[in-house]
Amino acid sequence: MLYISSEKIIERLSLYRRVLSQLHDESATVVFSHQLAAPADVTPAQVRRDIMQLGCSGIPHAGYKIAHLLTAIEDVLDAPESQRAVLVGVGHLGLALLNYFSERWRKLRIHAAFDVDPSKGNTIIRGCPCYPFEELYARVRAWNIGIGILTVPADQAQAVADIVCKAGVTGLLNFAPVRLTAPDGVYVENVDLTTSFEKVAYYARHPAEFKHIKESQ
Amino acid sequence: MLYISSEKIIERLSLYRRVLSQLHDESATVVFSHQLAAPADVTPAQVRRDIMQLGCSGIPHAGYKIAHLLTAIEDVLDAPESQRAVLVGVGHLGLALLNYFSERWRKLRIHAAFDVDPSKGNTIIRGCPCYPFEELYARVRAWNIGIGILTVPADQAQAVADIVCKAGVTGLLNFAPVRLTAPDGVYVENVDLTTSFEKVAYYARHPAEFKHIKESQ
DNA sequence: GAGTGTGAAGGCCTTCACAGCT
DNA sequence: AGCTGTGAAGGCCTTCACACTC
Numbered sequence: 001m002l003y004i005s006s007e008k009i010i011e012r013l014s015l016y017r018r019v020l021s022q023l024h025d026e027s028a029t030v031v032f033s034h035q036l037a038a039p040a041d042v043t044p045a046q047v048r049r050d051i052m053q054l055g056c057s058g059i060p061h062a063g064y065k066i067a068h069l070l071t072a073i074e075d076v077l078d079a080p081e082s083q084r085a086v087l088v089g090v091g092h093l094g095l096a097l098l099n100y101f102s103e104r105w106r107k108l109r110i111h112a113a114f115d116v117d118p119s120k121g122n123t124i125i126r127g128c129p130c131y132p133f134e135e136l137y138a139r140v141r142a143w144n145i146g147i148g149i150l151t152v153p154a155d156q157a158q159a160v161a162d163i164v165c166k167a168g169v170t171g172l173l174n175f176a177p178v179r180l181t182a183p184d185g186v187y188v189e190n191v192d193l194t195t196s197f198e199k200v201a202y203y204a205r206h207p208a209e210f211k212h213i214k215e216s217q
Numbered sequence: 218m219l220y221i222s223s224e225k226i227i228e229r230l231s232l233y234r235r236v237l238s239q240l241h242d243e244s245a246t247v248v249f250s251h252q253l254a255a256p257a258d259v260t261p262a263q264v265r266r267d268i269m270q271l272g273c274s275g276i277p278h279a280g281y282k283i284a285h286l287l288t289a290i291e292d293v294l295d296a297p298e299s300q301r302a303v304l305v306g307v308g309h310l311g312l313a314l315l316n317y318f319s320e321r322w323r324k325l326r327i328h329a330a331f332d333v334d335p336s337k338g339n340t341i342i343r344g345c346p347c348y349p350f351e352e353l354y355a356r357v358r359a360w361n362i363g364i365g366i367l368t369v370p371a372d373q374a375q376a377v378a379d380i381v382c383k384a385g386v387t388g389l390l391n392f393a394p395v396r397l398t399a400p401d402g403v404y405v406e407n408v409d410l411t412t413s414f415e416k417v418a419y420y421a422r423h424p425a426e427f428k429h430i431k432e433s434q
Numbered sequence: 435g436a437g438t439g440t441g442a443a444g445g446c447c448t449t450c451a452c453a454g455c456t
Numbered sequence: 457a458g459c460t461g462t463g464a465a466g467g468c469c470t471t472c473a474c475a476c477t478c
Contacts, residue, residue, distance in 0.1 A: 005426065007416070008468095010415075010419055011409075014409075014411060015409075015412065018394065018411070034437090042470085043470075043472095045470075045473095046469090046470065048437090048438065048440085049439090049440085049469095049471095052439070057438085057439085058437080058438055059437085060436080060438045060439085060476070060477040060478055061435080061438080061477075062436095062437080062478070063437070063438085064438090076419070077415050077418070079422055083421070091313065091316075092309045092310070092312040093309070093317075096310035096313055100310075100410055100411075101410075101414065108418050146422070149414075169421070170420075170421040170422075171417040171418065171420055171421025172417070173413060173417045179256040179257065187421060189413055189416055189420075191408065192232075194231060194317075195228050196390060196408055197302075197325065198227075198231045199227050199228060199231065199406055200364055200388040200389070200390045200406045201294070201296065201325050202221075203387075203404035203406075204364050205387075207387050207404070223447080225446095249458095249460095250459075250460075251459090259448085260448075260449065260450095261460095262451095262461095262462095263448065263449080265459090266448085266449095266461090269460095269462080275459080276455085276459085276460075277455045277459050277460045278456055278458050278460080279456075280459075280460085
């Protein structure tokens with residue numbers, strides 16, 4: 001089993017995999033570093049370094065075997081057995097994620113959803129069972145689930161985080177515009193839509209300021 | 218007008234503002250660097266450096282004036298007049314964003330939405346008018362809109378990006394799991410839900426690997 | 435010739451550490 | 457005493473450049 005220390009590399013591996021999967025579906029068998037570099041907005045040298053860390057080797061002038069890379073990336077990114085998450089908050093964003101992640105990965109999936117709205121309790125949404133919010137703690141603990149996805153309003157996010165952390169999750173994917181506090185050992189990934197929107201707005205007004213980013217292609 | 222070169226700083230300013238706004242609502246008037254550091258997961262020294270770049274000064278032992286900081290951050294992040302975006306793809310994710318960004322900022326808002334589904338054409342959703350997809354190019358151009366938010370399926374994202382770029386936007390907020398190609402001068406911010414999910418999954422399985430991140434508090 | 439593998443260099447960001455102020 | 461302001465140091469990530477291979 002291979003451990004990767006850097007967050008940035010993990011993110012790029014996910015991107016590489018997406019491109020590799022597509023190439024694989026198109027029946028390609030080999031890939032060059034520059035083919036992976038362009039979609040990930042990095043240099044070919046960066047790609048080669050990342051692949052080096054995976055323990056893979058290419059063939060000069062002939063590139064890398066796609067199948068080898070895919071296997072190596074799976075070894076890093078995918079759980080050996082299967083990994084499950086719960087989603088809390090079945091609003092529009094929650095539904096979008098349920099659509100998005102339904103069936104797409106065998107090894108990583110949303111196992112159940114929870115919502116305070118009683119009308120959503122004990123229904124099945126996009127193939128995913130939805131339970132009453134009150135059952136959150138007991139079910140996460142009983143199922144031994146490791147990931148919590150929070151798509152609840154900002155003022156409830158911390159309370160929900162506390163519950164699922166106490167129930168044993170070690171990873172949180174937080175969509176609420178709040179910075180959560182979580183116990184040591186729990187990884188928190190924030191998807192901050194406000195920040196993303198404001199950032200785009202800033203650079204949309206100052207097109208000169210990011211010239212260097214585009215030149216990396 | 219002040220220009221900030223670094224993407225990271227822009228992101229942190231957005232976070233600082235959120236905390237500052239809340240403190241302001243609670244009638245606080247001053248803030249210490251460590252109060253802003255904790256929610257943003259950075260050191261107090263980092264906060265002081267960022268504030269320095271804003272051109273603000275604090276008072277030793279007494280912190281920074283919240284009102285001054287808010288004004289300075291507004292000067293950087295907010296457009297002088299007002300800035301408008303269009304949203305393309307009124308699925309669950311699009312609806313979530315319309316809820317999320319409705320009315321919340323006066324200076325930055327979603328001005329119109331577009332969808333291929335004819336039943337959504339010419340309706341008003343969460344206060345935001347929704348038009349048929351065919352009118353996208355003409356309306357973006359006529360209204361001189363600078364930002365496009367893409368919440369369409371992956372296989373349509375590039376085509377939509379091409380249309381809105383040709384119509385004159387200079388910033389794209391892309392939620393489709395594809396890396397877009399856009400003309401020079403157009404800033405693309407990708408919100409990659411797959412990557413975020415896989416990243417959380419990785420660190421949820423390897424709690425030791427991110428110890429250094431938590432220690433920054 | 436064209437692409438890989440990698441030590442070395444470079445650059446950016448963050449943190450340290452301490453002087454200065456109240 | 458406690459917090460700000462900031463030069464200097466440190467660390468991480470990325471890029472360069474070129475030997476090497478097919």
